[in-house]
Amino acid sequence: MNATQWPAMVVTLLAAWLVASQNRRKRNWGFWFFMASNVLWIVWGWHAQAYALIVLQLGLLALNLRGASKNEPSVDGKSNT
Structure with a gap:
């Protein structure tokens, strides 16, 4: 279980690389990869009893959900803010 931190880091x-892309599709994948990493860090944090890390990852997961939804094109063509 301790080895979970390495795939989480990768x-x-x-x-982070994908979210920095100017391509909307790559950015969207980046948010989903961030959410996967949040889950991996939560699993590792639970094993390591790193409860502050778990709370941090839950907060970041919420922000990544928001980012993924903001990355989608709006219905009226205006930017999502």
């Missing part, structure tokens, strides 16, 4: 770095 997925987090990949997500």
